[in-house]
Structures are given as C-alpha cells and as structure tokens.
Amino acid sequence: xNNAYGIALDFSSDTLYIADCGNHRVMNYVSGAxxxxxxxxxxxxxTNNTQLSFPTSVYFDSSSNSVxxxxxxxxNVVCWALTSSSWTxxxxxxxxxxxxxxxxxTRSIGMTMDPMGNVYITDMINHRIxxxxxxxxxxxxxxxxxxxxxxxxT
Numbered sequence: 070x071n072n073a074y075g076i077a078l079d080f081s082s083d084t085l086y087i088a089d090c091g092n093h094r095v096m097n098y099v100s101g102a103x104x105x106x107x108x109x110x111x112x113x114x115x116t117n118n119t120q121l122s123f124p125t126s127v128y129f130d131s132s133s134n135s136v137x138x139x140x141x142x143x144x145n146v147v148c149w150a151l152t153s154s155s156w157t158x159x160x161x162x163x164x165x166x167x168x169x170x171x172x173x174x175t176r177s178i179g180m181t182m183d184p185m186g187n188v189y190i191t192d193m194i195n196h197r198i199x200x201x202x203x204x205x206x207x208x209x210x211x212x213x214x215x216x217x218x219x220x221x222x223t
Contacts, residue, residue: 070096075126075179077136086136088124095127095136095149108136109149109156116143116165118155126179130186137188139177146180146190146201159188160201160208169195171207 071091078085083100086108094110110121122142129136135150137159145161160172167175175194182188186203189211199208 075124075128075139077127077129079129079131081131084129086127086129088127088138090123090125090141093121093123093142095121095124095138108151109138114142116163118147118157121147122165125177128180128182130182132186137180137182139180139190141176141178144174144177146177146188160190160199160206167194171199171209174199174208 070089073087074090075088076085085098087096089096092112093114094112095108096105097108098105111119113120114122116122121138122140124138125141126139127136133150135148137146137148139146143162143165144167145163146159147156148159149156162173167173169175174190174192177190178193179191180188188201190199190201192199196213197210198212200211201208
C-alpha cells in the first residue's frame with residue numbers, strides 16, 4: 070500500500086475494502102487471507118472510467134454490491150459494482166473540474182451513504198458538507214457556508 074486512507078467492511082463476507090490512495094486503487098482483503106486482491110484501478114492516475122485518482126474514501130454498499138469511492142484527484146465520487154468492469158459517476162465532474170456550485174466540489178476527502186442511498190460528501194476546500202439525494206446530480210449544502218472557514222456554528 071501507498072498511503073492507505075479509507076476503509077470499509079462487507080459484514081456478510083468479512084471482506085475489507087481499502088482505498089490505496091498513492092497507488093490509485095481499491096484493494097480487498099478477505100478475512101484470514103494473507104494477500105489482497107485488486108478491485109478497482111490500475112495503479113495509474115486517470116480520468117477514464119477504469120481508473121482512479123488518489124482515492125481517499127471507500128464505502129461498501131451491500132444493497133448494490135458496489136464500492137463507492139471518493140476520487141480526491143479528480144473531484145468526483147464514483148460507484149463500482151463488483152460485477153462491473155468500470156465505474157459510474159455518482160457526483161462531481163468526470164473531467165476533474167472543481168468548483169463550488171451545487172454539482173461540483175473541490176478536494177473531497179470522505180463520504181458516507183445513508184440507508185436510502187443518499188450520499189454525504191466532505192468538500193474540503195469549500196468548507197462544506199454536500200448531500201446528494203439518490204439519483205440527483207445537484208448537491209445540497211447541509212453544513213457550513215460555502216467558501217468560508219471558521220470555528221463558529223455556521
């Protein structure tokens with residue numbers, strides 16, 4: 070591994086998924102195994118739908134048998150069904166564009182999902198938390214004021 074960041078667990082199979090940031094990939098480790106298996110990525114940063122770029126967070130979605138991944142390097146969140154050969158865009162930019170609009174973010178570090186499939190994303194540079202409702206590409210700012218940082222409650 071090279072700068073392992075995010076980790077997720079598939080409770081049904083006792084499989085760990087790890088975002089291997091520096092190697093631009095996600096690996097899995099089955100309980101008891103001494104070696105991991107490549108799940109997503111090809112060890113080279115890129116923007117096509119078979120590559121990752123500095124993944125910092127991974128979430129295992131048992132309802133779709135997929136991993137949802139934050140691509141820090143290209144400002145998007147993608148979903149990779151474990152039976153697929155490529156990812157689909159959940160939110161952000163396919164090209165790597167960044168911004169502070171409802172559809173873009175800049176340098177996301179982490180994410181999680183709720184039981185309804187809504188995605189919550191930390192938008193580091195814009196100092197906010199974005200909520201992307203299931204199937205929607207426009208995010209809703211649910212914490213902070215976009216572009217402002219500080220230590221008060223807003």
